[in-house]
Amino acid sequence: MIDAFHSHIKTNLDFLNKSKLLIAISGGLDSVVLTHLCHKLKLDMSLAHCNFNLRGIESDADESFVLELADKFGLEVFVESFNTEDYANEHKMSIQMAARELRYDWFYDLAEGLGFDYILTAHHADDNLETVLINLTRGTGLNGLTGIPEINDNIVRPLLPFSRDDLENYAKANHIKWREDSSNASDKYLRNKLRHHVIPVLKEVNPELLKNFKKTLGNLNDTADIVDESLNAVAKRAIDVIDEHQIKFKISELKKVNNPKAYLYELLKDYGFTEWNDVVNLLDAQSGKQVFSETHRLIKDREHLIITECHTERSGSATEEPIIISETDKKFQTPIGSLFFDEADAVFGKRTNVIFVDRDTFKFPLSLRQWEKGDSFYPLGMKGKKKLSKYFKDEKLSLVDKENVWLLCSGDDVVWVVNSRADDRFKVTKNTKHILKIELN
Incomplete structure (x- = not known):
């Protein structure tokens, strides 16, 4: 696998050879193998480990394992301890979402403060398949079916072409030790249910599942490029005003396209709307009609659709002291x-x-x-x-x-x-x- 990894870096991610890298390491198989592979390639790297304090002594043992690995390779290592449950309760989110937010916020702070060019995570081909299946079960558009991006700003995922079996075989062949997260055995989370019960059946039906899935992702990403090109052309014609308060879309331009609902979805999906039929109906609604998401509202105003953040509605009643x-x-x-x-x-x-x-x-x-x-x-x-x-x-x-x-x-x-x-x-x-x-x- 080292040869395949080296070839992948040289062909597709050669900029990593000249960059200062921060590797996110949990102590599990994926991130430990990523660390070993990058060390083999003599990349300029440091490690970053999050202790979420969710599994008692297991969490502390993971931290100790990472510290020992860093010492073995002579690598700089950063460790941060989080009160994840308190954070989740305070922000009214799931434990998984809280851990993700805490993790990435800390990684970004480290990268900015200490001059790391890229943050490397150990997502692999099986993770990619699980993510697409999760998006599919929840309802998604084209972007939700195109998988995890290999490069996303300063986040890079060098292991995406490789399967979990590839990583495990490499680790066993090279006598590499790693930590097993006991929570991965639980079916409490949707990802684990798919990993333990759905994907094994799919692989049994088609042993070439991951290979064919990779081809499908390539085709979908090519299609996404075409969609983006068309969407950008429509957006350029339709957006009339952008300022600190609002974005105004010309209704006349939105009505010219063959499928207004599809374009409205792509233009507005990041603003939290879910009732897409109501959004489309605004095109022919009376002026003043509104559709709300948790964070934004879409308003029909004469010849425009206007999107703005949700605030306490004033309607001519002052909300701030003079x-x-x-x-x-x-x-x-x-x-x-x-x-x-x-x-x-x-x-x-x-x-x-x-x-x-x-x-x-x-x-x-x-x-x-x-x-x-x-x-x-x-x-x-x-x-x-x-x-x-x-x-x-x-x-x-x-x-x-x-x-x-x-x-x-x-x-x-x-x-x-x-x-x-x-x-x-x-x-x-x-x-x-x-x-x-x-x-x-």
């Missing part, structure tokens, strides 16, 4: 940026983030607050009073836009609908003696 600004404040940090106040000799330029006002027409302190139902103002350049809700409608602001409107006020009077329109009552005239420039950056 910010008070005194006369001595020349620069003031706010949730929407920095407000600058400066004297000016004249009105110049025309930008939505800047207004010029007659300093003598209002009193300090000013307040910066979110808009509320019933708010009204006198739009600059217009005669008469106008409710903000009517102004928003005339300006064709979306629900998301309206939720992010802030007002600069003097007492109960609106001086500025920030980044949109100043109030006519405070405008600079020929009789103005003191001009104040207010700018948001």
